[in-house]
Amino acid sequence: MTFYRAFLLGILLGLSYLAFMRNNIWFDTFSIWDDTSKKSPKKARPHNNLGGAYQMKGLNRESIEEFKMTIKLEPGYSGAYSNLGAAYLNMGLYDDSQRELMNAINVNPADARAYTNLGALFHRRGKLVDAVVALRNAIVINPYIAVAHNNLGNVYLALNLFEDAKRELFTAISLDPTLAMAYANLGSVYMRQGMIDGAMNMFRKAAVLAPNNAEAHANLGGIYVTKGMFDDAEKELKKALDINPDLSDAHYNMGVVYTKRGMIDAAIREYKTAISLDPNFIDSRINLGAIYYEINMLDEAEEQFKEAIKLNKDSFEAHINLANVYGKKGDMKNAVRELQISIKLNPNSYDAHYILGFAYEKTGNFKMAKNEYETALKIMPDARDAKEALAKLLSKR
DSSP: OOOOOOOOOOOOOOOOOOOOEETTEEOOOHHHHHHHHHHSTTOHHHHHHHHHHHHHTTOHHHHHHHHHHHHHHOTTOHHHHHHHHHHHHHTTOHHHHHHHHHHHHHHOTTOHHHHHHHHHHHHHTTOHHHHHHHHHHHHHHOTTOHHHHHHHHHHHHHTTOHHHHHHHHHHHHHHOTTOHHHHHHHHHHHHHTTOHHHHHHHHHHHHHHOTTOHHHHHHHHHHHHHHTOHHHHHHHHHHHHHHOTTOHHHHHHHHHHHHHTTOHHHHHHHHHHHHHHOTTOHHHHHHHHHHHHHTTOHHHHHHHHHHHHHHOTTOHHHHHHHHHHHHHHTOHHHHHHHHHHHHHHOTTOHHHHHHHHHHHHHTTOHHHHHHHHHHHHHHSTTOHHHHHHHHHHHHHO
């Protein structure tokens, strides 16, 4: 048996809400604030806004220095602490981030931005209940922060509270119709609910709004794989990988596309790349093993399925595929063992019972073979393979 599954990227987390303001006007132009901070080196706000400009360029270390300078010049400016906490969060320095965000709240308990960033931090750390509390605080203080609603929707999604998630994400979109991550996250909710067309529409909007966001294109490519739209999938996945070649999920889905087209060498290359980027990517190992099985590279297939089982001993797909490898090698003892494990994991699998019946028949255990064929037919009464195998078995006795 060969198993292929489109693996969509996770949610696009709105990590931070950074406000860089001067006279209530938003700026993100680096040159403006670089010039202003040089002309007014002892004024706090230009340094804060320059820090924001650095962060928007992805220059977190430089932004941290500017936010620190802001705090030195104006210790009571809560926004600088919040921005510093967000910069640390983007660098994965969670303890430093939490310290600065709490400093922001201590300076100004009504700093909605600090609570928004604190909620993102708690989400990153897996503290979902704390994240809900922080984000609700942000929304109570200022109900018009689109990213706060987006982040809360994300947390609700992680908690499987789909209706709550949709409510928050729709609110985020109503507040900011250009917020690409809200559309992407709404698409993730729809995916979890099995609403494939709705998810596809949301991912399309996200990709249009964020054409340089690799994850947006990867998500859209993944949904196209799920829909069997392989030409469209390849187009979006190539866009994603052109932007960020290190997306293991995009390489995996590209592998699925090539597999479906019979481009075996290309599929192997993509699955191997996905595994090199994420050695714990079990689905890539299973699909790679399945290809090796089909082209009779049985030792390589066995290796991949065994690695998959190391990652998840309860993977039905890994065990039943490993059983197929053993069966093809003529090792019926190990094939039976793996099939028995497969049936424990999925008692209603027609394939597992049918193949186990075949394995028992090969070993001369006709009674057990008959039982397994009959069980398979209880699951799928019209299955021709099991009917013919059972009839052939009974004719021998």
